[in-house]
Amino acid sequence: MKDAQALDLKPGQSTELLKELHILTREGRINQDSRRKLKQVTHLYQFIEKLLVELPESPSGPTLADHGAGKSYLGFLLYDLYFRPRGTGHIYGIETRAELVERSRALAQRLGFERMSFLHLSAADAAGSSELPERIDVVTALHACDTATDDAIAFGLxxxxxxxxxxxxxxxxxxxxxxxxxxxxxxxxxxxxxWRHPLHTREMGSQLTNVLRCLYLEAMGYQVTVTELVGWEHSMKNELILARATAQRKRSAAERLRALLAEFGLQALEAERFPGLPQSAV
Known part of the structure; x- marks a missing residue:
């Protein structure tokens, strides 16, 4: 079990769960790819834990929706470390691949993780699904591809x-x-x-996309922090956007967002990607 001990697991963390997720082998060993994956998810857990602690107390506990859940590494880790010890709260894993949903359901049942639900839905469809409560406290999307992140934001709003x-x-x-x-x-x-060269177009598009998303969240009443998830040696998809709801929408953020859309000739995106923007000042 030397490899498992070297992972510096948290008190009470289940090594059986890590084995079921194939992060650890049955002998407690770990390969380098699994180590990188666990490092990313564990680091993200630390950010999410701080947000969960800040939530107002409620008898039923917090609700969390994880979009693009995949094999639900993040959801299971959150449940094991935070939701299970407290005995309250519910996690919803949302995933479009049916085989991964079924696998996660079976694993949750096997481990006795009763307050986890796995839904075979897209982020876009989940917003209107009756299988989810009217309000969700925390929305996560780890490496949701392309516009799936926008769908997760729309779901959160x-x-x-x-x-x-x-x-x-x-x-x-x-x-x-x-x-x-x-x-x-x-x-x-x-x-x-x-963005004249194709490589620059791709990178500029990626950067601009996230800037627009942050402005949209601010315009819709969120305080936004942008940071790195882990070191770049572990993942090239490393930008972490944290948004906390406030009581104040920022009209100035909406104006800057529209100005950027106009500057880059992207006005057509407003209706589809940023439908909740406050109206422009007359």
Missing amino acids: RKQARCMVLVPCCQAEVAACLRQTKALALARTPLSEL
């Missing part, structure tokens, strides 16, 4: 989430829009040199 924890991945939509308008942009502004 509809569910009046107190907190959102997002690690975006593979943003392609804005880059595609930049490519479509590249010829016009090159003639209009020297800023378009930032």
